[in-house]
Amino acid sequence: MKVLVIGGGAREHALCRSLSLDPDVTALYCAPGNAGIAEVAELHPVDALDGDAVARLATELGAGLVVVGPEAPLVAGVADAVRVAGIPCFGPSGEAAQLEGSKAFAKDVMAGAGVPTARSYVCTTPAEIDEALDAFGAPYVVKDDGLAAGKGVVVTEDLAAARAHALSCDRVVIEEFLDGPEVSLFAITDGTTVLPLQPAQDFKRALDGDEGPNTGGMGAYSPLPWADPKLVDEVLRTVLQPTVDELRRRGTPFSGLLYAGLAITSRGVRVIEFNARFGDPETQVVLARLKTPLAGVLLASANGTLDALPPLNWRDDAAVTVVIASHNYPDTPRTGDPIDGLADVAAKDGPDAYVLHAGTRAEGGAVLSAGGRVLSVTATGKDLTAARERAYTALGRIHLDGSQHRTDIALKASRD
Template sequence: MRVLVLGSGGREHALIRSLAQDPDVIALHCAPGNAGTFAMADNHVLDPTDPLAVVELAQRLSIGLVVIGPELPLVHGVADAVRRAGILCFGPDQAAAEIEGSKAFAKEIMAEAGVPTAAARVCDSSGDVRDALDEFGPPYVVKDDGLAAGKGVVVTEDREAAERHADECDRVVVEQYLDGPEVSLFALTDGSTVVPLLPAQDFKRAYDGDEGPNTGGMGAYTPLPWASPDLAAEVVRTIIQPTIDELRRRETPYVGVLYAGLVLTADGPRVIEFNARFGDPETQVVLDRLATPLSGLLEACAVGSLASVPPIEWRPGAAVTVVIAAENYPGAPKTDDPIAGIEEAEQVEGAYVLHAGTKTHRGLPVSGGGRVLNVVGTGPDLATARTRAYEAAGRIRLRGSHYRTDIAARA
């Protein structure tokens, strides 16, 4: 199979890494890719949100399967265009991707499907916001209705901060605060059948102790020793399968991966958000544990044969990823700084480095975004994986960079 992966982050490097190890993949391309994917695939300069450009590239390369990494190409209808061209695609059509593109749409789907989630109000005016904040009380949860790269949510005890965030958005969803540990669960689907992957936990806040502003994610780990072994099955039964069934009932079948962001409350799992793609950086640890070849799973989703796929096999052990962020992230990051120490980091047993916000300058990697590298540590248990991840992270040299030191510390 000839595969094209769209995107340029750590998630896409993780996808490329898994596909590069797959014996069924005979040609691997990435657009636009980064300095890390360049070593495993052919990178192509391309705007991945441009449907016509993506189709033209896929046709020119005789691609058999297009895998869409980030959310923006999905909400711009790239999957629709690829399918119209007769090319297999992993990723939902534009209409189904609204489950991430609009928090209000996601709440509507959950209400129709009977999916447990927080009580919420969609607010179009400052008066609506004030009424909703009065209704739910602190901690206040205010979400930008549209896409915000993982940074559109404010959870705060400060009423003024909540109102200020709402004023900065065109439309918001204000909802009840849910108390409990957060979990990410990805589920593959062909529009009917649902197959869950390993649950993972990520760390949204910028600094240790869950301090600082929200980010796209500063680290992740799997498995979750404190979670019920039946968690994935319960979430599929009560949340993901009903959601997929409701989308199919509306004649907007969902094909790809549905990412459920969950809170494990005293009353059971509750949805805090849906995303229409693999999460970043959770993908980096989940795919590390995957033993089943990835391309066959993605192709089965694209052609509608997921029900006939054998049960997924997982490697024993654990994986931890630590995100190394650029100076000033999650504000406007400093870029174009040289990155050193990657080879030294990968000399740590069970550790390797995935590129995220990187590019090349005169043949050498430099920073090109906010989250620059993902350092992955693996081992027979979480403690070993965590030790290896941090030993490797400590060997990376990037001016002004920072990373959290408490990823998986309390697992």
């Protein structure tokens, strides 16, 4: 099978790495890709938001499966265009992807499905914003209704900051604060059958100790030694399956990757948000632990045959990923800096530790930074302690001027 992956971040590098190890994949392409993905896949230029351009490229390459990585192309309907061209595509329709594209739509679906979530108000005027902030009180949770690359959410005790963020959005969802640890649980679905993956936890704040501004994610780990062993079954029963069933009932079946961002509160599991694609950086650790070849699972989702698959196989190993970000991230990041030490990691730390590229580009034999989150240093080990030790050892070999990373990824969980 020939596979085309759309996107160019660390999530897509993780997907391409897993697909490159799948014996059923005879050719692997990525568009537009990045400097790291070029080592495992053939790169092609494409406007990832142009569904017709993606479909033409897939047709020219003879792809038997297209995997759309990022949320923006999914919301733009790229998967629809690929399917119209007669090519199986992993990823929801533009209409179903509104589950991520609009938080108000997601809240409406959850209400229809009876999925437990935070109480909320959808606001479009200053008066509505003030009323909602007053109703819930601090800590204030303010979410831009549309896509914001993981940075549209503000959680703050500061009323002025909450109000300012709300007023900067065209439409905003203001909701009650959910206490308790957060968990990311992915599920692959064909619109009927739902196949949950292993849970992970990510670290959204820029600085150690969960301080600083929100980011797209600074690291992740899996498994979660502190989580209830019945968590996945409970979330499948109360969240994932009801949501997929409700979308199908509405005439907008969801196939692809359904990502539930969850809070384990004192009152039980609550949904913080849904995403319509693999999360970054959680994908890096979840796929590091998946033993089942990936391509067949994604194709079964695209073809509606997930119910015929045997259960997924998982490695016992733990996995940790640590993000190296550019100077000044998550504000305006500095780019164009050379990255040194990548070959050193490959020679000294592989295969238990490896580097997945996010914002990178190749230029004249060098690899340069090209975004806010630049690399995801990923490692596996017999437990979280071993995995994080390998990840940080590998990270120590890499030099990117002015870069930043958290030093506490999976630290608390490794001590539990």
